[in-house]
Amino acid sequence: MVHSMTVAGSSVADKSQRRLRPRDAATLVLVDRSGTEPRVLMGRRRDDLLFMPGLYVFPGGRVDASDRTAPACDVLCPGDEARLLVEMKGRASARRARALALAAIREAFEETGVIIGHRVENISAPATDPWYPFLATGHLPRLGVLTLLARAITPPGRPRRFDTRFFVADASDVAGRRDHLDGELSSVGWFTFGEMRALDLPRITRVVVEDLADFLAEGGDPSRRRPVPFYFFRGGSFRRKLLSHVAGET
Numbered sequence: 001m002v003h004s005m006t007v008a009g010s011s012v013a014d015k016s017q018r019r020l021r022p023r024d025a026a027t028l029v030l031v032d033r034s035g036t037e038p039r040v041l042m043g044r045r046r047d048d049l050l051f052m053p054g055l056y057v058f059p060g061g062r063v064d065a066s067d068r069t070a071p072a073c074d075v076l077c078p079g080d081e082a083r084l085l086v087e088m089k090g091r092a093s094a095r096r097a098r099a100l101a102l103a104a105i106r107e108a109f110e111e112t113g114v115i116i117g118h119r120v121e122n123i124s125a126p127a128t129d130p131w132y133p134f135l136a137t138g139h140l141p142r143l144g145v146l147t148l149l150a151r152a153i154t155p156p157g158r159p160r161r162f163d164t165r166f167f168v169a170d171a172s173d174v175a176g177r178r179d180h181l182d183g184e185l186s187s188v189g190w191f192t193f194g195e196m197r198a199l200d201l202p203r204i205t206r207v208v209v210e211d212l213a214d215f216l217a218e219g220g221d222p223s224r225r226r227p228v229p230f231y232f233f234r235g236g237s238f239r240r241k242l243l244s245h246v247a248g249e250t
Helices: 010-018 078-085 094-112 193-197 203-217
Strands: 023-032 039-045 060-062 117-119 139-141 147-153 162-170 185-191 228-234 237-243
Touching (some): 023 094, 039 094, 039 193, 060 094, 060 162, 078 094, 078 147, 094 139, 094 162, 094 185, 147 203, 193 203, 203 228
Parallel strands (some): 023 162, 147 228
Antiparallel strands (some): 023 039, 023 060, 039 185, 117 139, 147 162, 228 237
């Protein structure tokens, strides 16, 4: 929590931080279930970054304008698209829901090199397009392999605020990997749940790790209709509610 300081002008700065509107963001939680126990892809953020320096996170970041128009080889699962629209801040739309899923795939590619896509012929894009490096691999992103796992809004008072959707996918859906990364993560690796719990994690990441453990314990079936946990602060308290678009889901 960021506390007010007594120096002149600090209360104004604190109020300004509290007024920051969370930006749409997305994260990819990639799980390898091929071994005796699941392993999850995570990376350590560089120590010189302003937001969450030195902490281990799932790859992800904010939605870019290009994510609203990027091509894809398929569509989101209808149930997940509907859940993304529940309590969406601002003007809710299927286009924004699609952009969130695309952002998760793009950010994971930029930070870890994994390609969640389907190989196709004759893809073209301007070299200035943020999607150009991904499309240049000869793949279109696959949205249908993503499952919405959780949602969380960064608490007030932080230097950055995001309304983040966490998508889970299986490592078997990785179509390839490139070596050139954007450098935001100083290291990347696959971790068991025991190893993840011992890492230096942001509070919300630690919570979502347990949501992931529950999801996998239930079978990790993306077709199973399940409400999505939503984490946010209200009245100074950390809260959790379940988002559902189907009557009777709890």
